[in-house]
Amino acid sequence: xxxxxxxxxxxxxxxxxxxxxxxxxxxxxxxxxxxxxxxxxxxxxxxxxxxxxxxxxxxxxxxxxxxxxxxxxxxxxxxxxxxxxxxxxxxxxxxxxxxxxxxxxxxxxxxxxxxxxxxxxxxxxxxxxxxxxxxxxxxxxxxxxxxxxxxxxxxxxxxxxxxxxxxxxxxxxxxxxxxxxxxxxxxxxxxxxxxxxxxxxxxxxxxxxxxxxxxxxxxxxxxxxxxxxxxxxxxxxxxxxxxxxxxxxxxxxxxxxxxxxxxxxxxxxxxxxxxxxxxxxxxxxxxxx
Numbered sequence: 472x473x474x475x476x477x478x479x480x481x482x483x484x485x486x487x488x489x490x491x492x493x494x495x496x497x498x499x500x501x502x503x504x505x506x507x508x509x510x511x512x513x514x515x516x517x518x519x520x521x522x523x524x525x526x527x528x529x530x531x532x533x534x535x536x537x538x539x540x541x542x543x544x545x546x547x548x549x550x551x552x553x554x555x556x557x558x559x560x561x562x563x564x565x566x567x568x569x570x571x572x573x574x575x576x577x578x579x580x581x582x583x584x585x586x587x588x589x590x591x592x593x594x595x596x597x598x599x600x601x602x603x604x605x606x607x608x609x610x611x612x613x614x615x616x617x618x619x620x621x622x623x624x625x626x627x628x629x630x631x632x633x634x635x636x637x638x639x640x641x642x643x644x645x646x647x648x649x650x651x652x653x654x655x656x657x658x659x660x661x662x663x664x665x666x667x668x669x670x671x672x673x674x675x676x677x678x679x680x681x682x683x684x685x686x687x688x689x690x691x692x693x694x695x696x697x698x699x700x701x702x703x704x705x706x707x708x709x710x711x712x713x714x715x716x717x718x719x720x721x722x723x724x725x726x727x728x729x730x731x732x733x734x735x736x737x738x739x740x741x742x743x744x745x746x747x748x749x750x751x752x753x754x755x756x757x758x759x760x
Contacts, residue, residue, distance in 0.1 A: 484616070502659075602656050661682070665678055
């Protein structure tokens with residue numbers, strides 16, 4: 472694997488994770504632009520504002536949850552004055568998801584629009600950004616899977632090293648980040664299909680939460696970083712996955728109460744359509760005597 476830097480010249484290095492996150496963010500915004508006509512939201516106002524709110528609070532959420540699940544690392548950095556390190560290293564996806572959702576919720580209240588109008592459109596885009604973030608994890612060696620000989624699925628099986636990848640430190644691991652990146656790209660395609668056919672607000676959001684929560688709960692058992700925190704039978708992320716699964720089911724069940732507004736493309740076509748002109752009354756010729 473490549474390591475921390477994508478490439479390095481002297482003391483200058485381009486961080487692999489940073490590049491992957493940047494590329495993922497750009498592609499996510501581009502995808503949201505391509506899908507904009509599937510929503511009634513305005514691109515220049517609603518979209519841009521929600522992206523800013525979501526990204527800012529998403530970053531804050533990633534950092535805060537990381538500090539919560541690694542308290543010893545957080546306190547050690549504080550004691551030794553490594554404040555910059557606290558801000559530049561370590562992130563937890565679920566913290567970013569929860570923070571991003573909060574940012575979008577705040578924006579939706581300010582715009583007086585339905586929260587699910589935003590989340591239904593952004594769900595597939597968020598999958599793209601997340602997928603590239605996982606590719607970054609693969610490159611730098613974090614979030615790695617179990618090593619050959621370690622147990623998986625709550626101790627029910629032993630990983631034999633099949634499909635293992637060798638990381639920069641020479642250790643072999645199951646490529647969990649790559650597996651998750653592939654899943655997220657497939658999920659993105661599924662959500663786009665749902666978005667194009669959904670008749671109720673919250674349908675795309677609900678399916679995103681349900682499908683990703685199930686996937687994350689299972690794949691978490693194959694990760695080799697239990698030091699992030701185990702509470703009872705499950706890890707922090709598995710407990711959060713369970714809560715998100717329940718939330719997704721509730722959103723899907725209640726979606727029938729939220730009819731979807733006319734998408735921009737349909738509204739625009741109707742707005743530009745020219746009504747047929749009434750036929751002018753024909754002038755009757757006087758009968759010849």
